[in-house]
Amino acid sequence: MRVRTHVMRTRVLSAVTAGGALLALSGCGAADMTKQASPYANAAGAKTVTLSVQSWVGAQADVAVAEYLLKNELGYRVDKVQIDEVPAWDALSQGRVDAIMEDWGHPEQEQRYVKEKKTIVRGGDVGVTGHIGWYVPTYFAKKHPDVTDWKNLNKYADQFRTSESGDKGQLMDGSPSYVTNDKALVKNLGLDYEVVFAGSEAAQITQIEQFAKQRKPFLTYWYKPQWLFEKVPMTEVKLPEYKEGCDADPAKIKCAYPHTPLQKYFNADFAKKGGDAAKFLKNFKWSEEDQNEVSLMIADQKMSPDAAAKKWVEKNEAKWRAWIPE
Amino acid sequence: MASATASGPVRDTGIGALLRHRAVGKVLLLAVAAAVIVPILNAKWASGAWPDALTVDLTEPLGKTTDWVIDNRDSHPLFTYFFGHISNAIVLSVRGVYLLLLGAGWAGVTVAAGLIAWRVAGIGLAVMASVSFAVCGLLGMWVPTMQTLALMIVAVLASVVVGLLLGLAGGLSDRVFRILRPVLDTMQVLPAYAYLLPFALVFGMGVPAAILATVVYSAPPMARLTALGLRGADSGVMEAVTSLGATGRQRLLSARLPLALKELLLGVNQTIMMALSMAVIASVIGAGGLGDRVYQALSTVDVGQALAAGIPIVLLAVVLDRVTGAAGERMGTQTAEADASPLRGWRGWSLAAAVTLAAALAARFLDRVDWPTGWVVNIAPSVNTAKDWMVDHLYTDVPVVGGTADWAAHFTTWVLNPVRDGLQGLPWWSVLLIVAALAWLIGTWQTALTAVAAMAAIGVLGVWNKSLDTLSQVLAGVAVTLVLGFAIGVLASRSRRFERLLRPVLDVFQTMPQFVYLIPVVALFGIGRAPAVAAAVVYALPAVVRITTQGLSQVDAAAMESSRSLGATSWQQLRKVQLPLARPALLLALNQGVVLVLAVVVIGGLVGGGALGYDVVFGIAQGDLATAWWPVPRSSASA
Numbered sequence: 001m002r003v004r005t006h007v008m009r010t011r012v013l014s015a016v017t018a019g020g021a022l023l024a025l026s027g028c029g030a031a032d033m034t035k036q037a038s039p040y041a042n043a044a045g046a047k048t049v050t051l052s053v054q055s056w057v058g059a060q061a062d063v064a065v066a067e068y069l070l071k072n073e074l075g076y077r078v079d080k081v082q083i084d085e086v087p088a089w090d091a092l093s094q095g096r097v098d099a100i101m102e103d104w105g106h107p108e109q110e111q112r113y114v115k116e117k118k119t120i121v122r123g124g125d126v127g128v129t130g131h132i133g134w135y136v137p138t139y140f141a142k143k144h145p146d147v148t149d150w151k152n153l154n155k156y157a158d159q160f161r162t163s164e165s166g167d168k169g170q171l172m173d174g175s176p177s178y179v180t181n182d183k184a185l186v187k188n189l190g191l192d193y194e195v196v197f198a199g200s201e202a203a204q205i206t207q208i209e210q211f212a213k214q215r216k217p218f219l220t221y222w223y224k225p226q227w228l229f230e231k232v233p234m235t236e237v238k239l240p241e242y243k244e245g246c247d248a249d250p251a252k253i254k255c256a257y258p259h260t261p262l263q264k265y266f267n268a269d270f271a272k273k274g275g276d277a278a279k280f281l282k283n284f285k286w287s288e289e290d291q292n293e294v295s296l297m298i299a300d301q302k303m304s305p306d307a308a309a310k311k312w313v314e315k316n317e318a319k320w321r322a323w324i325p326e
Numbered sequence: 327m328a329s330a331t332a333s334g335p336v337r338d339t340g341i342g343a344l345l346r347h348r349a350v351g352k353v354l355l356l357a358v359a360a361a362v363i364v365p366i367l368n369a370k371w372a373s374g375a376w377p378d379a380l381t382v383d384l385t386e387p388l389g390k391t392t393d394w395v396i397d398n399r400d401s402h403p404l405f406t407y408f409f410g411h412i413s414n415a416i417v418l419s420v421r422g423v424y425l426l427l428l429g430a431g432w433a434g435v436t437v438a439a440g441l442i443a444w445r446v447a448g449i450g451l452a453v454m455a456s457v458s459f460a461v462c463g464l465l466g467m468w469v470p471t472m473q474t475l476a477l478m479i480v481a482v483l484a485s486v487v488v489g490l491l492l493g494l495a496g497g498l499s500d501r502v503f504r505i506l507r508p509v510l511d512t513m514q515v516l517p518a519y520a521y522l523l524p525f526a527l528v529f530g531m532g533v534p535a536a537i538l539a540t541v542v543y544s545a546p547p548m549a550r551l552t553a554l555g556l557r558g559a560d561s562g563v564m565e566a567v568t569s570l571g572a573t574g575r576q577r578l579l580s581a582r583l584p585l586a587l588k589e590l591l592l593g594v595n596q597t598i599m600m601a602l603s604m605a606v607i608a609s610v611i612g613a614g615g616l617g618d619r620v621y622q623a624l625s626t627v628d629v630g631q632a633l634a635a636g637i638p639i640v641l642l643a644v645v646l647d648r649v650t651g652a653a654g655e656r657m658g659t660q661t662a663e664a665d666a667s668p669l670r671g672w673r674g675w676s677l678a679a680a681v682t683l684a685a686a687l688a689a690r691f692l693d694r695v696d697w698p699t700g701w702v703v704n705i706a707p708s709v710n711t712a713k714d715w716m717v718d719h720l721y722t723d724v725p726v727v728g729g730t731a732d733w734a735a736h737f738t739t740w741v742l743n744p745v746r747d748g749l750q751g752l753p754w755w756s757v758l759l760i761v762a763a764l765a766w767l768i769g770t771w772q773t774a775l776t777a778v779a780a781m782a783a784i785g786v787l788g789v790w791n792k793s794l795d796t797l798s799q800v801l802a803g804v805a806v807t808l809v810l811g812f813a814i815g816v817l818a819s820r821s822r823r824f825e826r827l828l829r830p831v832l833d834v835f836q837t838m839p840q841f842v843y844l845i846p847v848v849a850l851f852g853i854g855r856a857p858a859v860a861a862a863v864v865y866a867l868p869a870v871v872r873i874t875t876q877g878l879s880q881v882d883a884a885a886m887e888s889s890r891s892l893g894a895t896s897w898q899q900l901r902k903v904q905l906p907l908a909r910p911a912l913l914l915a916l917n918q919g920v921v922l923v924l925a926v927v928v929i930g931g932l933v934g935g936g937a938l939g940y941d942v943v944f945g946i947a948q949g950d951l952a953t954a955w956w957p958v959p960r961s962s963a964s965a
Contacts, residue, residue, distance in 0.1 A: 039421035039533050040473055040614055055625040081612045082622050083531055090396070091531035091612060112396070163738035164854035172853070198853045200932040202624040206848040209627075210721065210731075299626045302706060 040079060049270075049277045050079040052088045052097040055175065055201060057227050061294035062101040062126060064305035065320075066284055068313055073324055074276050084177040089265075093119040098270040099281050102126050103263045104179060114265075121271045123264030127285040132179065132223045132257035134171070135234035140217040150189060150239050157192040159217045165194040172220040173197045174204040181253045182221055185239070188254045193219070208232055225288045227295040276325045283323040290316070352766050360759050367755050377754070395527050405528075413534040416480065420533055424476035431695035432463050434686030435472070441678035443645070447652035455649065458641040465634045465705065467616065468697035474615035474642070477533065477605055478598075481540040485597045489545040493552020493593070497586075498578070503553055510546045518543055518607050518925070526611040536605070536613035544600035551593035555586025591654035598646045599837075606639055606839040620841045629713045629845045630706025636842040643837035717849040734856035737802075742855050746798035750791055757794075758782065799855055799930065803862040803923040804916075811867055811915060815874025816900065825875060832868040840865060840929045848933050858930025865929075866922035870915045877911020878904050 049070055053063045063080060070076040081097055089109040091097045113120040136147055146152045157169035164170060171193045173182050182195045198204035204220070205228060211218045212232040222234060239256035246255040264281065271278050290312070297308035313320060399405050427435055440456035462471040496503040521543050525535040559582045567581045583590075609617030619635035689695055722729030728736075749757070758778055765777035784793045818825040843864060851857035881904050889903045905912070 039417045039424055039476070053622065057626055060622075060625065080622075081531070081614065082609070082618055082625075083612050084610070087526065087531055087611070090526075094399075094530040096530055096532045096612065117397075162852070162854070163735040163743075163856070164852075166743070196854065198848075198933070199930075200624070200844070202627050202845055203848045203853050203857075203933045205627050206845055207853045210717075210849060210852065213718075214722070302626070302628055302630070302710065 047075070047275075047277070048077045048079055049099070049274070049281075050081060050097045052091065052100045053080045053082045054085060054088070054100075054102060055082065055177075056223075057295040057299045058128070058225055058291055059102040060298060060305055061291050061308070062284070064298065064309040065286075065294060065312060066101060066281060068306060068309035069320055069323070070277060070280065072313075074280060076277055086177070089113060089120070092265060092267050093117065095119075095267050095269060098267050098274065098277075099123065100265045101281075101284075102128070103265055104130050105260045105263075119268050121266050121268050123266045123271070123282055125285060126262040126264055126291075128225055128262050128288050128291055130223060130225070130260045130262050132221070134182075134219060134237040134239065135222045136217065136219055136237060137212060137215075138233035138235045139212075139215060141235040148235055148237050150191070150237055153219070153237065154190075154192045156217070160193070160219050162196070164196045168192050168194040169219065171195050172204060172207065172218065174221060175199070175201045178221075178223075179257075180221060181247065181250060181257070184251055184253045188252065189240075225292050225295075227292060227299045230292070230296050231300055279325040280323055283325070285323075286319065290319070353763060356759070356763055356766065364755055364759075392527060399528070399530070409528055412538075413529050416534040416537050419480050420476050420537070423479050424472065427472045427476055428695075430682070430686045431689040432459075432468055432697045433689035433694065434682055436460055436463075437685040438678075438682040439645070441681060443649045445674055445678055447649045447656065451645075451649055451652055455645045458645045461641060462638040463697040464701060464703050465637060466697075466702040467619065467635055467638045470614070470616045470619050470635065471638045471642070474605055474617070474639070477537060477540075477613060477615060478601055478642075481537045481544070481601045481605065482594075482598050484537070485541045485545040485601060486548055486594055488541060489548025489593060489597060490552055490590075492545065492549035493556070496549060496553035497556025497582075503557070506549065506553065510550050513542070513546045518604055519610075521604075522608060522611050531612040533613060535611055536608035539608055539611075540601050540604040543604045544597045547596035547600060548593040551589045551596065552586065555589025555593075556582050558589070559585045588654060591650065595647060595650040595654060598650060599643060602639065602643050602646070602837070603839070606841070617839065617841075620839055624841055624844065627845055628706060628710065629842070630709035632842045632845070633709050634705055636838050639839055640834055640837045644833050647833075713846055713849070717846070720850060730850040731852055734851035734854070734860075737856045737859070738854060741802055742798060742859070745801060746795050749794040749798055754785060754790065799859055799862070800920070800923050803859045803866070803926075804919045806859065807863050807866045807870055807919045807923060808916065810863070811870030811919065812874055812912070814867075814871045815878060815915075818871065818875040819878035819904075820896075828871070832871060835864060836868040840926060844929070844933055853933055855930070857933045858926075861929050861933060862923040862926040865926045866919050869918045869922055873911055873915040873918060874908075877908035877915070880911070881907045 051063050051066065053060055067078040067080070070078050081091070083091055083097075085103070086106065086109065088097065088100055089106060092100055093113045114122065134150075141148055144156065147156050153169070160169035160171075161167070162170045169192060171182060171186060171191075173180055173195050174197070178201075185191075186193050186195055198207060208218065208220060208222075208228065209232060219237070220234075222228070228234075240254055242256045242258050247253050247258070264284070266274070266278065266281065271282075274281075294308050294312050297303045297311060298305050301308075303311075430438065436456050436459040439459050440452045443455035444452035459471075462468060492506065496506040521539040522535070525539045525542075529535040529538065563581055563585065564577065567577050572580065605613060605615065606617035606620065609615065609621045612618075616635050616639050620632050620639075623629075623631035623635060720730050722731045752760075758781055761781050762774045762778045766774035784790060814828070818828050840861060843861065847857045847861050847864075851860055885903055885907060886899065889899050894902065
């Protein structure tokens with residue numbers, strides 16, 4: 001008994017000492033959290049770039065190709081962190097990640113971090129234009145061509161019913177982190193539909209694939225470019241045309257989603273001191289077809305992002321040579 | 327995780343002949359009170375749902391707090407001189423552990439795991455530990471496993487220290503104990519997600535926030551069990567020690583702590599399990615490691631890849647659980663025979679250290695520090711094929727029983743919808759009344775008061791209808807869990823072999839991160855509330871089965887024997903002897919069922935469960951403190 005107590009005491013003591021020593025190690029001056037990197041970074045003593053990976057595959061394709069070239073052409077180690085869109089801005093501002101490779105437009109965050117705090121700088125176009133909309137499967141649109149106009153949606157409401165939407169049609173929305181005006185749209189356009197949130201993109205894709213296998217009709221919030229179109233062809237339902245400023249008041253919104261040129265964003269310090277990596281990421285710009293090709297390899301053929309990037313890189317040397325800094 | 331609460335005190339529900347009499351009195355009293363109050367309330371705010379006049383909007387103050395933190399995070403002294411150092415210390419320690427693990431290489435770590443397990447738990451577990459680490463490497467998950475392990479080691483050490491200190495305070499002072507208990511209770515039922523955001527806000531995305539959230543989540547069982555152990559010290563022994571003239575400090579160190587050793591070790595075990603589950607969830611705020619791999623696999627709907635990252639988590643959990651569990655049992659029953667072994671004490675440990683060092687160096691000289699890429703087995707394609715086959719054959723149009731999609735649709739229309747509409751259709755005051763009556767019948771008038779206050783808080787916060795929606799899902803989930811759990815538990819208690827087969831299955835379901843089975847659940851049941859309930863059932867079932875089995879098989883052998891000799895059939899025996907005698911265990915199973923189903927409400931939000939779970943997910947995704955914290959009171963209400 002005596003001995004064990006002694007052991008216990010030493011252990012507690014050593015834990016406390018260790019804690020004190022750590023505090024001492026970290027110094028007594030100001031400790032700026034924005035200057036702290038991930039504990040996993042630079043483990044092999046290499047130059048490291050940390051990229052934020054967004055949850056959709058298009059963004060993963062950007063990151064995969066950037067990572068492959070950074071590693072194999074420029075000799076960097078690449079760490080990837082997956083965070084939701086809005087928190088990613090925060091992490092970028094703090095320097096926890098160096099770059100966001102694809103952003104779909106966050107005016108509020110841009111105002112705060114780029115214009116006011118100046119901790120984030122714009123990194124230029126990705127080269128891809130994003131568009132959000134409502135889609136029905138093409139096999140259904142072919143049979144009922146008039147479903148592609150929102151004015152006729154009520155006619156089809158009962159065909160889109162599910163146990164979740166009750167006696168209304170189901171409009172399926174996806175992850176809570178994605179930009180959506182659908183609830184307001186359904187209300188303001190007087191549609192006989194219920195917005196059902198799948199809660200995550202994974203759940204939404206699974207459900208769409210399942211519906212497509214059964215050849216069932218469905219109406220879903222979806223976006224382009226997206227690899228799923230190659231597997232499940234979908235046709236957009238025309239909403240009232242988008243005009244500048246028609247989405248100013250979210251509660252009164254009555255128009256379609258805009259077409260957004262997707263942007264890259266860098267941490268301000270990284271953009272200044274990131275050397276070749278920063279220059280390379282700034283130069284990175286490709287087309288929708290390129291991105292889709294890589295996305296499809298990752299998501300549909302279940303290739304690892306690294307293998308998919310390798311395949312694309314081997315075929316398209318002319319394109320990526322231009323991104324490598326002299 | 328389940329047994330964390332399983333070890334808590336079992337509440338006496340007090341339904342006996344005498345109490346039944348008292349119960350009638352309680353209900354009558356409540357009815358009289360209601361007859362006076364309700365007409366007044368109804369006249370003033372006559373509406374079905376919670377009246378708008380009685381809600382408070384917290385969005386603005388919470389939003390302002392968020393803005394203040396973001397604007398001052400890199401300049402205010404509170405952050406640069408206090409939080410900054412904490413963050414620094416965490417980064418440094420995780421980095422230190424991580425580099426050590428990487429430096430030891432796969433050979434060093436695998437050998438060390440085996441040897442540590444051998445020293446504290448015996449040869450069987452040693453083999454299991456080594457094999458488990460090798461499997462992590464084989465699955466191509468070596469580096470993420472080490473990242474998770476580094477994070478875990480730091481988080482668990484911190485949790486144990488914090489828990490121990492809190493537990494000491496609670497164990498030695500009655501007043502501290504009274505204050506501590508409700509706090510610990512609340513911390514346990516809060517959804518793990520709710521811890522993430524405040525820390526992420528202050529410390530930014532990344533490891534420091536993840537570690538702190540993990541510590542806050544996993545320290546309570548340590549504190550609770552330490553306090554319990556200290557308070558439970560045999561009064562005879564304490565008397566004896568005091569009479570020998572020991573000082574307070576000596577009493578604590580030489581009698582109380584050693585006597586509580588078993589509880590302390592159980593606390594460490596529970597803390598490890600909680601920390602591991604949190605380390606996975608914390609991938610949402612950038613903790614990296616295995617959780618991040620699971621999370622990334624989800625976005626490509628790649629179940630195989632998610633499983634490849636999920637298996638190491640299960641293995642880590644099972645190994646850590648078994649080893650710490652076995653160590654705890656050994657401490658309790660150390661015998662002379664073990665003492666006679668030549669490898670006892672420091673000699674065994676130094677041998678272990680030497681062998682580990684040799685293995686690490688050998689790997690280094692052979693230039694095999696990293697796990698060899700040729701030794702990686704890609705299980706993803708075959709898992710995905712299996713999943714597709716299963717879904718194709720079970721989804722719909724299965725002869726006679728119908729498909730899973732049809733079940734889900736029927737479950738939604740015939741069970742979930744009526745329960746939800748029924749609850750939401752009730753006038754708000756009647757819901758409060760029902761809650762009061764139930765809580766009073768089960769507990770004391772204080773329980774009833776707390777429950778009503780919590781329920782009213784839900785209304786005040788303006789999440790009344792959503793909470794009732796969630797409640798309907800929880801009720802349905804608990805009902806299904808109990809029916810299945812009791813049935814399986816009864817079977818398991820009757821057949822040893824079935825129980826042995828069941829054990830690893832339960833382990834897997836209990837420790838597998840819920841993210842992994844999200845996709846199969848959606849593939850089988852579609853999106854909506856039905857898959858949310860299904861996910862909750864999968865998660866809560868193991869604990870219920872375990873507690874039921876244990877309760878039933880611990881029924882006094884003499885009682886069983888005598889009933890058999892009286893000629894009772896097996897069914898009669900179960901109904902008349904086992905079930906009544908196992909009542910406390912069954913009630914504990916019920917309690918656990920409720921708590922665990924509630925805990926998965928957030929995951930339900932990810933598959934279309936809507937309601938409160940969706941709000942929490944939405945809040946996290948938007949980095950919005952206000953939305954994510956609203957639903958919190960809901961869970962405390964049903965505790």
